[in-house]
Amino acid sequence: MxxxxxxxxxxxxxxxxxxxxxxxxxxxxxxxxxxxxxxxxxxxxxxxxxxxxxxxxxxxxxxxxxxxxxxxxxxxxxxxxxxxxxxxxxxxxxxxxxxxxxLDKIGRVGARRIRDGDVIMTHCNSHAAIAIIKTAFKQGKKISVIATESRPRRQGFITIRELNDAGIPTTLIVDSAVRLVMKDVDLVIVGADSIAVNGALVNKIGTSQLALAAREARKNVLVAAETYKFSPNTILGQMVEIEDRSSNEVIDPDMLKEMPNVKVRNPAFDITPPEYIDLIITDAGAFPPAMAYMVIKEYLGLDLVDLK
Structure with missing residues (x-):
């Protein structure tokens, strides 16, 4: 209950x-x-x-x-x-x-895009992304993972625990090491909080820097997302609201009180442009970002557009 x-x-x-x-x-x-x-x-x-x-x-x-x-x-x-x-x-x-x-469907579809020996970078803690990685590993592919810390709440710690328990070799890095380490990566797989009608990805803050570094290094970026993570209201031009969370997640409140000229911004998400994304892996199959409208229309229904 x-x-x-x-x-x-x-x-x-x-x-x-x-x-x-x-x-x-x-x-x-x-x-x-x-x-x-x-x-x-x-x-x-x-x-x-x-x-x-x-x-x-x-x-x-x-x-x-x-x-x-x-x-x-x-x-x-x-x-x-x-x-x-x-x-x-x-x-x-x-x-x-x-x-x-x-998750099982996403795992099966996404694992086809992973080659034996791939080094995969992931960010935050996405059950859909981890489903792909675990499925590929269970298929016998010798893969390893580089996981970001994912500050300020360090969801990456949850990810490395899950991967460790699955027996998958994993390396934890600080978020700011993404560009440096990208040269060692074959594929980036991240989850999604929202996907807009144009295929833009809204996800944990720091996702866009992974995608940018991957684009620079010519590495493919896969997004793992259930169909219900696509945003019908973006058809009407509504922007996905970016949540700002408490400064307490970033800095001790007492320390901040000692610095009256300092303020803290703590956006929880950022936006990755669709041109930085190679493929979106869903429970309905794999789609390029340009097909986001079709996913919304066929799998969610346009009658959700005006629902609040």
């Missing part, structure tokens, strides 16, 4: 982190809350569901998997609360099932 406010707080504070895990948790929280609303009138039910959706979506403004999961889960046609709840529960269970299966 997912408690709504507890789940929302865990997403906001990053106790639940990663676009895929956020999406699944939000869908489950909306489902479980809907089950408590059977006694409401149709009008009251709609009001409550929309308020719950708002609370969940506002916790993390950048990861489009969150609003997509909420929108896909809350869709219903019935004006009867009991019937609407049944639709929402079915939507959620279908979404969570597809989300869980997506």
């Amino acid at each position: 997912y408690d709504l406010m507890d789940t929302a707080e865990k997403i906001r504070t990053m106790e639940i982190r990663g676009a895929g895990r956020i999406a699944v948790a939000a869908s489950a929280a909306l489902r479980d809350h809907a089950r408590t609303l059977s006694s409401l009138s149709a009008e009251e039910f709609e009001k409550s569901i929309n308020e719950v959706a708002r609370i969940l979506v506002e916790t993390r403004p950048t990861a489009v998997s969150l609003p997509n999961a909420v929108a896909l889960t809350k869709k219903h046609s019935s004006r009867n609360a009991t019937e609407a709840i049944a639709e929402i529960v079915a939507n959620s269970e279908r979404f969570i099932k597809n989300a869980n299966e997506a």
Whole structure:
């Protein structure tokens, strides 16, 4: 049972982190809350569901998997609360099932792009990117990984633990070493928080510098992303909001108080242009960035465009 406010707080504070895990948790929280609303009138039910959706979506403004999961889960046609709840529960269970299966599909599709002996660089902690790497390793390919620290929250530490436990040789580097080390890399694989209609990638801060260094060094960049990470609202020109997080993640608050002329910016994400991306690996197959609109249209549906 997912408690709504507890789940929302865990997403906001990053106790639940990663676009895929956020999406699944939000869908489950909306489902479980809907089950408590059977006694409401149709009008009251709609009001409550929309308020719950708002609370969940506002916790993390950048990861489009969150609003997509909420929108896909809350869709219903019935004006009867009991019937609407049944639709929402079915939507959620279908979404969570597809989300869980997506990683296996991405792993299989992406592993075809990895050659025996490849050195792979990755950034932050992406279950989709790791699925590709693990699948290739299980296929017997002798690969190794260079993982960035991914400051300020050091999600790279989660990645190196997962890769270590899978038996994959891994090297941890500080973020600022990316350009220096890129000469030793054969392939870059990163995850995604959002993908715009033009194929631009919104992902953990520092992703764009990996892509830029890879382009300079003529290395291919693969993005691993479930289809629900594509952003329908960018069709209308809406920009993906870049989340700024607390300075406390970067510097001790007491130290900052001693320096009244200093301020800290802590953007959680950056944008990688589509021309720096060679291929997007999804659960529906592999696509060049230019086909992002097709993915949105065929696999998410244009009826999500105006949903908030």
